[in-house]
Amino acid sequence: MSELVSALVLKPDISKPRWDQSTFTGRAKHFFAVTSPLNLFHSDGTLDHFKTVVDDYKKGNFASSLTVSQLWKAKHVVDSAFHPVTEEKMFLIGRMSAQVPMNMAITGGMLTFYKSPSAVIFWQWLNQSFNAVVNYTNRSGESGSVSQLLGSYCAATGGALTAALGLNSLVKKAPPLIGRLVPFVAVCVANAINIPMMRSGELSKGIAIVNENGEVVGHSQKVARSAIAQVVISRIAMATPTFAFIPIVVNALERRPYFKANPRIFLPLQTALCGIVLSISTPVGCALFPQSTPVSLEQLEPELAHKIKNLSLPPKQLFCNKGL
Template sequence: MAVERIDLDKPLWDLSTFAGRWKHFAWVTDFRTCTTSSEQLLAAKELCEQYRVGKEPVGTSKEKIIYAKKLYESAFHPDTGDLQNVFGRMSFQVPGGMAITGAMLQFYRTTTAVVFWQWVNQSFNALVNYTNRNANSPVSTTQLCTAYFSATAAAMITAIGCKSYWQKRANPLMARYVPFAAVAAANCANIPLMRQVEIANGVDVCDDNGNKLTKSKIAAVKGISQVTFSRIVMCAPGMLILPPIMAKLETYGWMQRIKPLHAPIQIMLVGCFLTFMVPTACALFPQNCSIAVSTIQKWEPENYEILKKNCKDGNVPKFLYFNKGL
C-alpha cells in the first residue's frame, strides 16, 4: 500500500480558522528551532526540495519530512527561500522578546535606563521587521535608516513623556506602564516606515491559483495595519499584567531579600506570556490576506484596469490574495 505523500506547499492545519492558524504558528515559531545549526537547516531545505520531486533518500520517514518542513518554514523567508538571520526570525521572538521586555519592565525608574532599553528594543524590532518584510518590495538603506531612527525617536519621546507625566500626576504603578506605551507608539511608526515601499508602490495580489494579476496599495495598508496590531497584542499581556503583579510581590520581605533576582524573574514570566502570545498574535489574521476586487476598483482604478487585462476571458475574481508579512 502506497504511503500518502505530503504536500509541502500546504500547511498541516486549516488556516481558515483561528485554531488552525494558532497550531501552525506555535509549530513554526517553536523557539527550540533557533538552536538548529545552519548546516542542519540547509539539509532540511535540500530534503524538502528532493521530496517535492520525489527524489528523497529511500526509507525517509513521514516524521522526518514533517520536521524538515518545520525547520524550513521557521528559518527561511517564504518569498525568497533565503536563510533568515536567526535573531530576526519569528521563532526568536520568545527568547529575544523575553530578555528585552523583562529588562524594560525591570529598569524603568531612571531616564537613562528607559532610553537605553527602548533603543535596544527598537533595534531588535527593526531587525525582525526587515527579516520578515514582503521581499517583493525592496527597501533602500535610506528608507531602513529613516524607519529605524523614526521608530526609536517615537519610542523614546513617548517613554520620556509618559514617565515625566505619570511620575508627577499619577499613581507610582503607572510608571511601570511606560515601556508598553513606548513600544505601542514605536510599532505604529516602525512597521509602516519599514514597509513604506509597499504602501507607495503596492503589493502583488494574486488569484486563488497564485497568479499575480496586479498590485494594490490598499492591500499593503491593510496588511501592515494587521501586522502592527498583532505586534502590539503580542507584547500586551506581559507588559500590562506583570507590572501590578511585580508591584505587589515587591512589597513582601522575601522579595526584598532577593532583589538581584527580580530581573530574571520578570524575564522568565515574560517568556511564559510570549510562548503563548507569539502564535496567538500571528494567528489573529490569515497570513494569506484577502482584498475585495470591488475595493481595488473603487480606490485604485488604474490597478483595476491592469487586473482586467491580466484576467483570461475577462473573468475578474471577487477576491484577490497577498502575503501580509509577519
C-alpha cells in the same frame, strides 16, 4: 511510528501549512510549530538539508525512508528560517522563532529599569533596534534602498524614545503601577511607528498581489495599508500579556517583606515570567490573521482590479503575504 510517505496514496500537500489556515486554531498550531525557539538550534547545514528535502519533495523526489513526521518537521523548520516570498535564509535574530528568547531578555530589562531616563533610552533603543530587524526580516518581500531603511529606522527609534520619555515625565507622581505600565504604552506607540516606517516601501509602491500559483499579478497600496495594520495589531497583541499582566504581578509582590529585602530578584523573575508568557502570546499573536491573506477585487485599486479582470486567464483567487 510515523507512516512512510511512499506508502501513502494521498501524499501530504506541503505547498501550504499542515493545518487549515482559515481557522484561528489551525493558524495557532502552525505558528506554535514555526515560532518554537528550538528551531534556532539547527545549523546552517541542517537548514540547507531540510530545504533540499522540501524542494525535492515538491518536485516529486523523496527518499523511500522519508516519514510523514520527518517531512512536516523539515517543512516547519524551513518555514521558520526561510522567507516565504524570497526564499532567502532569514537573519537569525530576525526570525519569529527568536522572538521568545530575544524579547524575554529585552522586555525583562524594560520592565525592571523603567524609572531612570538613561535606562529607558538604552532599553527602548535596544527594543526598537531589535524590532526594526524583525520588521525588515519579516516584511512581505519588497525592500527599499539602504538610505530609505536607515531613515525609517531613525524615525521609528526616535518616535519610540520620545514616547517612552514623555510618558515617564507625565506619570512621575502617579501610583507605582501606572509607572510600571509606561513601557507597555510606549511599545504600543512604537509599534505603530516602527512597522509602517520600516515597510514604507510597500506603502509607496504597493504590496505584491499573487494568484493561486504564487505569480505576481500586480501591486496594491490599499492592501499594503491593511496588511501592515494587521501586523501592528498582532505585535501589540503579542506584547500585551507581558507588559500589562507582569507589572500587576510584580506590583503586588514588591509589597511582600521577602521581595522588599531582595529587590535584585525582580530582574530574573520578570525575565522568566516574560519567557513563559511570550512562548504562548507569540504564536497566538501571529495567528490572529492569516499570513497568506485572501484578497478580493473589491479591496484593490479600481485600475488594478480592471487590469486583473481583463487578463487572458483571470485568477480564481488572489493573495498577499502580509508579513509577520
